[in-house]
Amino acid sequence: MSKLASRITDAEAEVMRILWEAGRELPISDIRKTLEKTSKWETSTIKTLLRRLCEKGVVLARKKEVFYYRPLVSEAEYNEYATQSLIDRLYSGSAKELVASLLGSKKLNDSDIDELRALFKVGDGDERNN
Known part of the structure; x- marks a missing residue:
């Protein structure tokens, strides 16, 4: 971008x-x-x-x-840039720290967490197929 x-x-x-x-x-x-x-x-x-x-x-x-x-x-391009900029500014480039912050502040409900788990599983499958 x-x-x-x-x-x-x-x-x-x-x-x-x-x-x-x-x-x-x-x-x-x-x-x-x-x-x-x-x-x-x-x-x-x-x-x-x-x-x-x-x-x-x-x-x-x-x-x-x-x-x-x-x-x-x-x-999508703008949102990707804005998200990366936020992660860089607030979490020193660590997406894991962003997710940990969201979990720690109770910003994600159980349904959100289940959806994220499913996304991570799909990502794992994609990695193994490459």
Whole structure:
């Protein structure tokens, strides 16, 4: 993932989520309508966020009758980067320490733990087959 994408702010990520969920390019009017449900941002604020995202190289603006915006970075790519960044910052790069922290703070219920166990078992099987 691009270093520029690493600097997506929380507010910019809200705009990105709208673009990701749409699955197609959107005019600012559609982005604004969706954001009205969750924020009190003015149109000028939304335009500024979109301009910054374009400058960072994570959104493309295309002029038709109005500007249409589409993400150049997938949600999965961004989430992977953000997760790794969190692990690096808070747990010195140790995913095991993150999981231990979640277990210790009771953030995972029994169902979550069972799902993770199943994922680990699938991962073990994949490793043995290689």
